[in-house]
Amino acid sequence: MIGDVFTWFTTAANWQGTGGILARLAQHVGYIALALVIALVIAIPIGLFVGHTGRGGVVLVGAGNAIRALPTLGLVTFLFLLFTESTTATIIGLVVLAIPPVLAGTYAGLQAAEHDVVDAAQGIGMTGWQRLWQVEVPIALPLVLGGIRNAVLQLIATAAVAAYVGLGGLGRFLLDGLAILDYTEVVAGAILTALLAIVVDLLLAAAQRALVPKGVRLAARAASGRAVAAGGAA
Incomplete structure (x- = not known):
């Protein structure tokens, strides 16, 4: 199997054309980028509002947990039957998948802000928007x-x-490979997906390090150290 997968990756025909690796990778990234942008536009303002005002936190957490329980494949299939349009069904399904973690991270981040710091900002005359x-x-x-x-x-x-639902992306290698019992193609598709996840996560980790102020990183690290120490003492 290892030799077959290596041969598959080194075959020039598998990299070319509309069904090649580069084209499928571009399609996959396109779906992700579009769904992520829409999810950010929806989730971040809601998370900021709820986290800042403290209103609707229970509803937000409950709705997030309910959305997480939805099976994405079943949702996409249902939306495809409803809209009879593959791209619309897929993007809506992916947006629904992406909203809960973004919403939870935004809400939890604002809730984690120390009240003494927020109160001090209010005490020096900052407006709610400035805080x-x-x-x-x-x-x-x-x-x-x-x-x-x-x-x-x-x-x-x-x-x-x-x-x-008839679209492209790296999932084509999995589906097409299973259809003809070509397990080499299936494994290759899984490897490509895993590699994409690793590379993108490393890039996002670097971006996170660059965007987060050094003082915030040091404070978070100190808080984590205190939590570990308290757990050990307990």
Whole structure:
């Protein structure tokens, strides 16, 4: 199997054309990027509002957990039958998948901001809008970006469902390989998906390190160390 997979990857024909690796990879990334942008536009404002005001937190957590329980493949199939349009069904299904981790990360990040810091900002005359963007959001940034990373990894793994409703992406290698019992192609598709997830996660980790202020990183690390120490003492 290892030799067959190596031969598959080194065969030039598998890299070329509309059904080649590069084309399928571009399609896969396209679905992910579009779904992620839509999910960010929906989830981040809601998470900021709920986290900042404290209103609707219970409803938000419950709705997030309910959405997580939805099977993406079943949802995409249902939407395809409803809209009879593959791209619409797939993107809506992926957006629904991506919203909960982004929403949870944004809400949890704002809730994690120390109340003393927020109260101090209010005490020096900052408006609610200023406290949100100048105090709470910078403190919440690690958790917000962590939620986005989580969403992206889930999207990379799940975007393969696009192949089940006639679209492209890396899922085509899995579906087409199973259809003709070509397990080499199936394994190759799984490897490509895993490699894409690893590379994208490394890039997002680097971006997170660059975007999060050093003081926030040090404070989060210190808080984590205190939590570990307290757990050990207990």
